[in-house]
Amino acid sequence: MEELFGSYLHRWLYGEHGYYRKALIGKDGDFYTAVSASKFFGGSIAYFLLSLLENGKINLPLSIIEIGTHNANLIVDIYEFLSALSEGVLEHTSFYIIEPLEELRNNQQYMLRLKGYPIIHAKNLQDIPINTRGDAFFVSNELFDAFSCELILNNKLACIINSTPKQQKTKPISESSLDLQSNPNDNPKLIWRDFNAIDSLSNTDQVRFSKAFAFAERYGITTGEVPIFWETFVQEICSFSEHFRHWHFISFDYAPLGNSGGFSLRGYKQHRVLGFDEIIENLPILFGDCDITYDVDFTILHKLFAQYGARLIQQARLNTMLIDFGIISLLESYKKYASMKVYEREVLGVRTLLSGGLGERFMGVWFSGG
Numbered sequence: 001m002e003e004l005f006g007s008y009l010h011r012w013l014y015g016e017h018g019y020y021r022k023a024l025i026g027k028d029g030d031f032y033t034a035v036s037a038s039k040f041f042g043g044s045i046a047y048f049l050l051s052l053l054e055n056g057k058i059n060l061p062l063s064i065i066e067i068g069t070h071n072a073n074l075i076v077d078i079y080e081f082l083s084a085l086s087e088g089v090l091e092h093t094s095f096y097i098i099e100p101l102e103e104l105r106n107n108q109q110y111m112l113r114l115k116g117y118p119i120i121h122a123k124n125l126q127d128i129p130i131n132t133r134g135d136a137f138f139v140s141n142e143l144f145d146a147f148s149c150e151l152i153l154n155n156k157l158a159c160i161i162n163s164t165p166k167q168q169k170t171k172p173i174s175e176s177s178l179d180l181q182s183n184p185n186d187n188p189k190l191i192w193r194d195f196n197a198i199d200s201l202s203n204t205d206q207v208r209f210s211k212a213f214a215f216a217e218r219y220g221i222t223t224g225e226v227p228i229f230w231e232t233f234v235q236e237i238c239s240f241s242e243h244f245r246h247w248h249f250i251s252f253d254y255a256p257l258g259n260s261g262g263f264s265l266r267g268y269k270q271h272r273v274l275g276f277d278e279i280i281e282n283l284p285i286l287f288g289d290c291d292i293t294y295d296v297d298f299t300i301l302h303k304l305f306a307q308y309g310a311r312l313i314q315q316a317r318l319n320t321m322l323i324d325f326g327i328i329s330l331l332e333s334y335k336k337y338a339s340m341k342v343y344e345r346e347v348l349g350v351r352t353l354l355s356g357g358l359g360e361r362f363m364g365v366w367f368s369g370g
Contacts, residue, residue: 002200004208005158005190006228009292010148014101017288020070020146021103034252034318034358035074035141038349040327040334042077045139045250048325049078050086058248060092061134067098068143072108072119078139079117081330095119096128125240135370136247138237144253144301145293147233150212150226151263156192157212157226159201160283188283219303224263225294231304238308238369246370249310252318253296255363264295298363305367314366319359327353 013020034041052058066075075097082089099105100123112119122128151158193201198209208228215221215228241247256264267274269290279286302312316324331350335343353359 002159002161004150004201004205004212005160006148006150006208006212007205008160008188012288012292013146013148015288018101019288019291021101033070033142034353034362035070035077037352037358038346039073039077039080040331040346040350041141041322041353042074043081043330044322044325044327045074046078046081046085047327047330049082049137050089051326052248053089058135058137058246060089061131062089062093063096063128063131063134063136063244064093065096065098065128065136065138067138067140068146069097069099069108070104072097072111074139074141075119076112076115076117079119094129094131096122098122098124098128100124125236128240130240130243132243132245134244136241136244138241138247138249138251140251142253142293143251144227144230144296147227147229149265149294150208150228151224151265152212152216152221152226153192153223155213156194157209159191159193160188161191162187162189188287190280190283219297219300225265227297227300230300234301234304235308238305238310241369242309244370247368248313249305249367249369250364252321252362252364253298254293254361255298256295265292266294267292296363298365301365310367310369312365313368314364316364317360318362318364319354321364322353322359 012018049058049064053060053062064075064078066072066078069075075095079090079095082093095118097108097119099108099121105121105123109121120128193209195209195213198206201209212226212228215231216226237249241249254264263276265276265279267279267286267290269286274286274290279292298315302315305312314321314324327350331346334346338346
């Protein structure tokens with residue numbers, strides 16, 4: 001069996017044994033996110049939303065839509081802070097989560113029922129009702145680096161040969177070394193193919209092969225990740241959003257601190273970073289058992305959103321964005337109501353958000369339309 005790397009990666013993350021169906025996030029998991037670091041991440045977004053309402057940049061009725069949530073904590077934090085900080089806003093605001101994975105959707109719905117929050121689930125954008133008299137606010141965290149991507153090197157794309165879905169769970173990675181025991185019948189390997197050697201691919205992958213080369217050429221990607229599925233997503237967001245009066249899209253993701261000139265693809269397992277070579281050398285062991293991510297090229301996102309009529313309002317590092325959103329003022333106001341112990345705990349969480357580990361490594365972007 002041979003398939004494009006992107007098809008293999010999609011199964012790795014979203015297939016029957018896919019990592020995101022059981023992802024472990026937080027202190028006891030494989031990696032941190034801004035959401036797991038502090039509820040003030042969502043709180044600052046709520047605070048920012050209220051400032052937009054006060055300045056007339058967004059209006060009620062409002063639909064808040066989170067895309068790519070894991071445990072629904074982000075939209076819950078936004079809901080709770082809006083409830084605490086405002087009057088008359090929740091009554092005119094609808095909350096939605098777009099979650100295609102059934103396992104995650106069931107877990108989220110169970111948690112939301114316990115809290116009694118009116119947050120509605122949808123499998124896709126088409127399941128969300130459009131209020132032509134209202135505005136829409138989209139929010140996502142670590143969304144674009146969760147899209148499957150192709151890999152290109154010297155005008156060749158990565159393919160996986162002899163790649164079969166893993167049938168049993170392998171042993172976890174220790175902090176010191178990898179356990180190299182694997183199923184002898186499952187020995188996937190990465191190879192590089194050009195246009196003259198794609199007959200062994202399925203018709204679907206041959207079409208994607210052509211699209212990936214065209215995408216790479218259009219955006220000047222000679223070595224690295226080729227996120228061909230971004231374009232369809234951006235087109236769908238912009239097309240769906242044009243039915244609202246105004247809309248805003250805010251997202252946060254990994255971004256390079258400089259041009260690495262190579263592959264940023266990496267894995268996370270028990271807070272250990274697995275490099276590109278380590279992943280490729282141990283595919284049968286790691287399949288579905290660690291997160292796979294890559295740096296997001298925000299210049300490509302700018303061009304894609306602009307192509308479909310959206311305006312770039314702001315782009316900044318996470319720490320700068322959150323400070324602009326008012327996270328410091330929000331934390332200081334929280335001090336008036338919380339015990340000193342609780343306040344100091346939240347201060348530590350906010351410091352994590354603003355520090356180099358997250359604050360400098362992540363980028364925030366804000367697009368608008370309508």
